Structures are given as structure tokens and as C-alpha cells.
Amino acid sequence: QSALTQPASVSGSPGQSITLSCTGTSSDVGGYNYVSWYQQYPGKAPKLLIYEVSNRPSGVSNRFSGSKSGNTASLTISGLQAEDEADYYCSSHANINTAQVVFGSGTKLTVL
């Protein structure tokens, strides 16, 4: 059960759209539509942004959107704002017979 691969850091300017990637295998990301994305501020618990690849929980801004192609999932943030500067983690269901979950290594988003 290896961690999903995310770029360590990404940066963008206010107002820009930016896409974060999350690469796994056919045994996790590519095999199930159970990809989630989380936002985490320093010292705080993560917050669910996207579940089941592209669904947003109630209360999450529609500036956040998710998609998947093959073994790679993506989180797009449109209209980048200073408050979006945070760590972002993806996760995926990882086993056909159980409810095992694997997380990505995390991406630090810097808003310039």
C-alpha cells in the first residue's frame, strides 16, 4: 500500500486557476471512483473538499473541482485566493475486498 504521488509544492497568483495532481495505480486511483481531496492549514485538522472524484460536500466553494483520468486524479482551484494557501492531500480507496484507504504525499500550495 504505497502513498499516492503528489507534487511537493505548487504556486500560483491570485485569480489564476491551478491544478494539483495525484497519481496512483490501477489498484487504487485508477480502480475506483473513491478519490477524495482535503485542505489542511498548519496546526488544524484536514477538511474534506471533494469526495468520489468530483463531488463537493455542502458548504465547500464551487471554486474547487475534481476529476480523474486513468490513474491520475486532479483538483482544480479556480480564482485562486490568498486563503487557498494550504497543504492539499488526496486519498483513494485501495483494496477491492476491504475499506482500506491510501493518502497522497501532500502538496503545499503557495499563493504568490
Place this chain on the structure above:
Amino acid sequence: QLQLQESGPRLVKPSETLSLTCTVSGGSISSNNYLGAWIRQPPGKGLEWIGSIHYSGATNYNPSLRSRLAMSVDTSKTQFSLKLTSVTAADTAVYYCTRDGGNSANFEWGQGALVAVSS
């Protein structure tokens, strides 16, 4: 809105057992699509899924921790618990309890409990 709160010792000696309890309020954990989950985060590092438990008692564990791990649930007290045996410094982390919606997505999170393993 479901709320979760971790409780338990914040300092554990090496080779001993780490025990944490998650108390759930604002809702019931006795639901078919409710899984209580534990996730940890070592200082300055990423998230690691530890495992999950259904209100029936059925569990799913991270294979790398399975031999040291035990989870239990007490639906009457709306609590679920984690025990990790034979801990080392590598188990030092913030431990979060969460609600997994049955779709591997963690919808609600506790505030986290920093547990240090040290003599």
C-alpha cells in the same frame, strides 16, 4: 453536525500501548454507512490512514500496522477506540478520529491529539 473528540494519554513510553478514544456527538454512529476511522500525521509529515471500524464491529486495518492494532466500538456510549501496541518513536504523531462516509471519504474530523512516544 457530527462532532468528534479524541481523548487519551498524550505521552506513552516506548514498547507500551497507545490508547485513544473518540467520542461522537450530534449524531449516531449506528448507521449502515458510518465508519469510524483513525488517521495520523507525524510532525511535519503527511497523513497516514490507520484503519476503520463499522458500528457492527467489523474492522479494516492498514496492513503495515495490522499486527499491532486493535479497534473497538461502543455504540451505547457513541465511542470508538484505538489501541496500538509496542510503540516506538516512529508512532509519535497527531492522531485524528474521523467519520468515513462508507466511500473512503472522511467527512468530519476531530481536532486531533498529539501523542508523543518517549521515555
